[in-house]
Amino acid sequence: MADHGHGGDASTVSPPIYQLPEWETITHPPKPRQSLLGRILPLRGSILDEPSPVLAAPRPTTADLEQAKEESGGTSTLPAHTSSTAEDTTTKSKLVSSLHKRLDSVLPPHRTYFGRSRRFLFLCILLPIAIFLFVITPLAIGLGVGLTRRSSKAQNLPLPNNKSLFTGDLTYYEPSLGACGVQSNSGENIVSVSHTIFDAASQGSDPNANPLCGMKIRVTRDFVEAGVGNRSVDVTVVDRCVGCAATDLDLSPAVFEQLAPLGMGRVVGSWAWMS
Numbered sequence: 001m002a003d004h005g006h007g008g009d010a011s012t013v014s015p016p017i018y019q020l021p022e023w024e025t026i027t028h029p030p031k032p033r034q035s036l037l038g039r040i041l042p043l044r045g046s047i048l049d050e051p052s053p054v055l056a057a058p059r060p061t062t063a064d065l066e067q068a069k070e071e072s073g074g075t076s077t078l079p080a081h082t083s084s085t086a087e088d089t090t091t092k093s094k095l096v097s098s099l100h101k102r103l104d105s106v107l108p109p110h111r112t113y114f115g116r117s118r119r120f121l122f123l124c125i126l127l128p129i130a131i132f133l134f135v136i137t138p139l140a141i142g143l144g145v146g147l148t149r150r151s152s153k154a155q156n157l158p159l160p161n162n163k164s165l166f167t168g169d170l171t172y173y174e175p176s177l178g179a180c181g182v183q184s185n186s187g188e189n190i191v192s193v194s195h196t197i198f199d200a201a202s203q204g205s206d207p208n209a210n211p212l213c214g215m216k217i218r219v220t221r222d223f224v225e226a227g228v229g230n231r232s233v234d235v236t237v238v239d240r241c242v243g244c245a246a247t248d249l250d251l252s253p254a255v256f257e258q259l260a261p262l263g264m265g266r267v268v269g270s271w272a273w274m275s
Contacts, residue, residue, distance in 0.1 A: 157197050158247055160215060160273045168247030170221065170269040172256035178239030180213035184252070191217055192239035192250040199240075212237050219249060221259040221269035233258050234274065 107113070113121045158166045173192065175184035184190045193212060201212045220232045233255050241250040249271060253262060260267040 157200055158273075159197055159201060160212070163273070163275075165270055165272045166247045167268065167270050168245060168249060170219065170249055170251060170256065170259065170267050171244075171265065172251045172253045172262070173241075175239070175252050179207040180210065180238050181208035182213070182238045184238050186253045188252055189233060189235045189255050190238045190252050191219070191235040191255070192241040192244070193217075193237055194244040194246050194248055195240050195242050196244075196246040207240065214238075216274040217249070217271050218274050219251070219255070219259065219269055219271045221267060223259060225261055225264075231259055 107118055107121070109118050111118070114125075116124075156162075158164070174186055175188070175190055175192075177183050178190075178192065179198065198207075198210060198212055202210050215237050216234055217237065218232055218234050220230055222229060223231045235249075235251065235255055239250075241248065244250055249269075251259075256262060259269060
């Protein structure tokens with residue numbers, strides 16, 4: 001009887017509980033090892049499932065920004081251009097939509113034009129016409145205007161085909177071998193014409209073959225210093241004057257002293273081409 005009672009007390013005793021000490025508790029379990037390929041190319045699901053620390057941060061709302069403004073008492077932290085940018089985007093989208101509707105009303109996309117689609121009409125017919133009207137035509141007009149102005153400017157130059165009487169400065173120089181390839185001296189009735197008309201009449205790279213070389217000019221001036229009235233001298237073109245204007249003449253000393261005293265150096269006279 002005594003043994004039976006002792007057995008009943010043993011069956012009611014709870015089993016002992018074993019607890020690991022705190023220093024043996026595993027707080028950072030080891031991560032599963034990955035292969036070399038897995039380290040280089042991680043699984044797509046792991047990239048998508050793991051939240052990025054940057055993306056996980058909640059984005060502040062407008063109410064949060066306004067509340068921060070009221071608490072700090074400073075200026076608003078909202079970007080000033082947000083509303084204007086949204087309005088511009090909305091306006092552009094409305095404009096594009098309106099133009100697209102007008103285009104569809106004028107040229108419906110489901111119809112054919114000359115047996116072709118609307119895309120073919122734009123690329124092969126309307127686009128070349130637009131290029132012709134807005135690119136080629138203005139270039140042609142500008143080129144024509146430029147050539148016309150150049151032609152009119154050449155007609156106004158004192159060239160031999162212009163039979164007008166020209167007025168310009170008369171100077172003198174010491175002649176030598178001129179642009180026409182002629183050796184001259186100070187005692188001859190010769191003249192050097194402006195480079196402007198000399199180059200305008202040129203027909204090639206050889207200045208000796210210039211059509212003005214050897215042509216005659218009659219120079220006239222009122223010789224008031226000597227009290228003899230108008231005097232005229234016929235001269236021959238032998239040179240090109242770099243510092244002369246279009247209607248100026250650079251004469252030999254012998255010609256200049258027939259029209260004015262050499263000491264004056266520069267006088268005003270008239271001249272014309274001789275036919």
